[in-house]
Amino acid sequence: MTEPTERETMEFDVVIVGAGPAGLAAAIRLKQLAAEQGNDISVVVLEKGSQVGAHILSGAVIDPVALDELLPDWRDQGSPLETKVTEDRFYYLSETGGIPLPSLFMPPLMSNHGCYIGSLGSLCRWLGEQAEALGVEVYPGISVTEAMFGPNGEVEGVITGDMGVAKDGTHKDSYTPGIALTGKYTLLAEGARGSLTKQLIRRFNLDAESGPQKYGIGLKELWEVPKEQHRPGLVQHTMGWPLHDSTGGGSFLYHFGDNLVAVGFVVHLDYANPYLNPFKEFQRSKLHPRIAEHLKGGRRICYGARALTEGGWQAIPHLVFPGGALVGCAAGFMNVPRIKGSHNAMLSGMMAAEAAYAAIEAGRARDTLDAYPEALRESGTAKELKRVRNVKPLWSRLGTRLGVMLGGIDMWLNTLFPFLGHTLKHTKPDYASLTKASAAKPIEYPKPDGVLSFDILSSVFLSGTNHAEDQPVHLRLTDPSIPIAENLPEYAEPAQRYCPAQVYEVVEEGGSPRFQINAQNCVHCKTCDVKDPAQNITWVPPEGGDGPNYVNM
Ligand SMILES: Cc1cc2nc3c(=O)[nH]c(=O)nc-3n(C[C@H](O)[C@H](O)[C@H](O)COP(=O)(O)OP(=O)(O)OC[C@H]3O[C@@H](n4cnc5c(N)ncnc54)[C@H](O)[C@@H]3O)c2cc1C
Ligand code: SF4
Secondary structure, eight states: OOOOOOOOEEEEEEEEEOOSHHHHHHHHHHHHHHHHTTOOOOEEEEESSSSTTTTOOOOOEEOTHHHHHHOTTGGGTTOSOOEEOOEEEEEEEOSSOEEEOOGGGSOGGGOOTTOEEOOHHHHHHHHHHHHHHTTOEEEESOOEEEEEEOTTSOEEEEEEOOEEEOTTSOEEEEEEOOOEEEEEEEEEOOOTTOHHHHHHHHHTTTTSSSOOOOEEEEEEEEEEOOGGGOOTTEEEEEEETTSOTTSOEEEEEEEETTTEEEEEEEEETTOOOTTOOHHHHHHHHTTSHHHHHHHTTOEEEEEEEEEEEOOOGGGOOOOEETTEEEOGGGTOOOBTTTTBOHHHHHHHHHHHHHHHHHHHHTTOOSSOOTHHHHHHHTSHHHHHHHHTTTHHHHHHHHOHHHHHHHHHHHHHHHHHOTTOOOOOOOOSOGGGOOOOGGGSOOOOOOOOOSSSOOOHHHHHHHTTOBOOSSSOOSEEESSTTHIIIIIHHHHSOTHHHHOTTOOEEEEEETTEEEEEEOGGGOOOOOHHHHHOTTOOEEEOOOSTTOBOOOSOO
16 A cells, blocks of 8 residues: 655745646735735736746737736836737738738727737746745746645645656655645636646536637747848738638737747637648748848747647636636636736636735635636626627638638627627537548648758757656646557548647557657647547646746747
């Protein structure tokens, strides 16, 4: 029998999992409220990345509405957001050309006027410094693996992952058991498809009334381009080629900072063709003249990928449970047509913080923070997300051309007549959207040219990803036989293609196929957890500090 693990326990008022914009905004708001009233409150933020920002991957064009509310003087405090949007371009692409879509036809809520372009990772690093200056304890390099429950099933806090466990489960010399961090309230700010969030949504049945959450995979590269080609403030989005009309997604390209260009591609994860390869779609998208002209003569600095939530207003689960709440993209406050979620992530964190602070002040602990969803329902975030709520369902049902056109009309109607009541539900989760390989057409992708398009392993290298080799595989298969026995014959094992880091391979061994997991390549995007058709893969956090080491993503 194994001895029960003896853990060190640390007590806080509020425990926050994830140092993204949502978690850090919540932490800062809690400390601000306490300072305003001459009180103190203990707040800890736990982050699995080796440093704050190391696991953050975003566009990013950032709506400053949340920063203005949280830290009104952020522009004068050395924040890394310095490039204002100056030009907004939108194209529907064919293979060689593109039709510009005038911003005149877009409802005002789609405008990027007043927004800033920058790296969300750098912004989080800066927010982390602001939080620490206010007395928040921010601990990077710590993976949170479990929640702790009290006698009535309420969340008491979290447990961090053990360090120094070998692949076979035995303890290495370096073994250190995870620690318990208890809080009056625990806020989950893990971002899209959080691993602990997934457990708690299930345990508390938080999605009983919302539809299934929808996701996309976003792939991104950071480029440095020749100075004469750099157009700081230029924002460009495209739809259409190289994706088939029935597959949602498109490219983004932002000029910012010192000769930097963020270029990326999003594929909606409800795509049907199991032969589709999001990484290769991204690589070939860069060959289009509308994109290539921005990158020519430049060099890639960084690569990465991350899932994003796309379900919108109707897919947001119930936000609170006894002892805590979901904030940011853990719940899913992404505005899909705007490709923006960071401002709502921050605003939701701030609203949850206000509810938690008031509860603690009233002597409460580990009950349900109902004031948070109440505030959210009345907020600008709700107003914004309700206006765009039908765009994604229309896009999924009708394809890009018709769906986006009707989605645009729907946004106008919801802008002009906000009390119109129709809400289209999402019909199925993304893992259920694949057609059988026998009914699908294989897709031929061009070979990488090494100039604009690249192979996957040299790309993963640029993510700086690193995992200690001798540790349990963090991609858990519920049934190890499914990839070869079911997924391979039925869907040509799509994990080989949807994973943007070549973690999954089907290799020949003794004349038979074998499913191989190269866990060390994983960039923590969570796509496999979303898209595996058998829902047989569970992403769990590896040792704290492992994973990508993104610089300015
Ligand atoms: C390709 C792409 C482009 C985008 N473009 C834009 C854009 O232009 N503008 C915009 O506003 N938004 C954009 N978004 C969306 C935006 O990035 C998200 O809305 C935002 O990052 C959500 O913030 P968050 O704090 O909820 O989660 P995240 O930013 O995902 O942060 C979560 C943090 O929690 C940590 N974490 C997770 N689980 C654990 C755990 N168990 N233990 C410890 N730490 C954990 C993670 O490492 C991470 O640091 C884009 C997203 C993508 C993927
Ligand atoms: S293994 Fe899963 S989480 Fe890791 S990079 Fe591949 S798809 Fe993303």
